[in-house]
Amino acid sequence: MDGYTFQLPAKASSLDQINAVIKILEQEVPSTHKKGIQLLGLWPNDWVKNIATISQNIRRLPLDYALSLHAPISPMSQNDFVDLRTDTALQTMSSVCTFAEEHNIGDITIHTNSTDNHQRHCGQDQIRSEKLRIINNLSKLSKEYSSINLSLENLPAPLMGDNITDPNQMPHDFFMTTDLSILDFARDFAGIPNLGFCIDIYHYQKAKSQVDYLIQHFGANPDSSVLKQFGCSGIGVPLSPMRDLNDLALEIKSLDSKIFDCQLTGYDKSVWFPHNGLLREGSEINDTFAGKEILSLIKNVRNLFGEVNFSLDMPCTDYITRKEQITSMRYILEKL
């Protein structure tokens, strides 16, 4: 198939949202491209409580849709059930993979969910051993569920900047924020056919802007209090400028790893400042510098990795009409 695969995100428990995105996809995406849905499930209120509804909703979807499951997610709280460093999370993820197999879902996006509070500072040795536990869990899952692509998603810095303005309340994750951390995982994923990445453009650009700002104002080795103040405690020092996304994709390819999913959002290069209001996780994609960068990334990622799910993941003011996502989809389809 020559076309691209375009997905819209929908809350898996909401039939209204699912029906709305099917209608939009059928209207907007020509038959030369493939359509799909990125199904979202938050832990535990949605994914656990509404699992029967979620199952029913998924069974009604068109059979030729590319489905990704983006669940379970719990960035707000430290929770062993989803924290990929734990054995409990391995059990949770096994049940999610079994569910995916039973529902014809080909891709699962995984968050490390290994959030810590701001008080903890740990050395490189400890970070390495914690990462090893994540890798062990992921490789067990990839072997047991070989028909499913598992994508580890990169995270923003600061984490939860769309919900929290006080750095003291802000969780952070030691993993998957910078290009170096992503590539560190890519080395461990090398050669495993169904283990790869979900690249969230907004998350990446937000982390990149923060790192650039910190280096410019505090140097490559800022004090831990500076990192904490800017919600970047999980980022290791020394800091180095993050490569652009096209270079990251090339590097992932050259390490024999893969990108399975790409979450598309517009972005600006603003920096997060403490107590300065909430961030919006991305914006419409249109004919700006960011829009052109995103188009070139879509083409490159598609050329490098073959079939990739591209989801229009920008926030909307109304999740039924989805004006922002429709505008962005039209821009991309017209320019591709």
Ligand SMILES: [Zn+2]
């Ligand atoms: Zn995500």
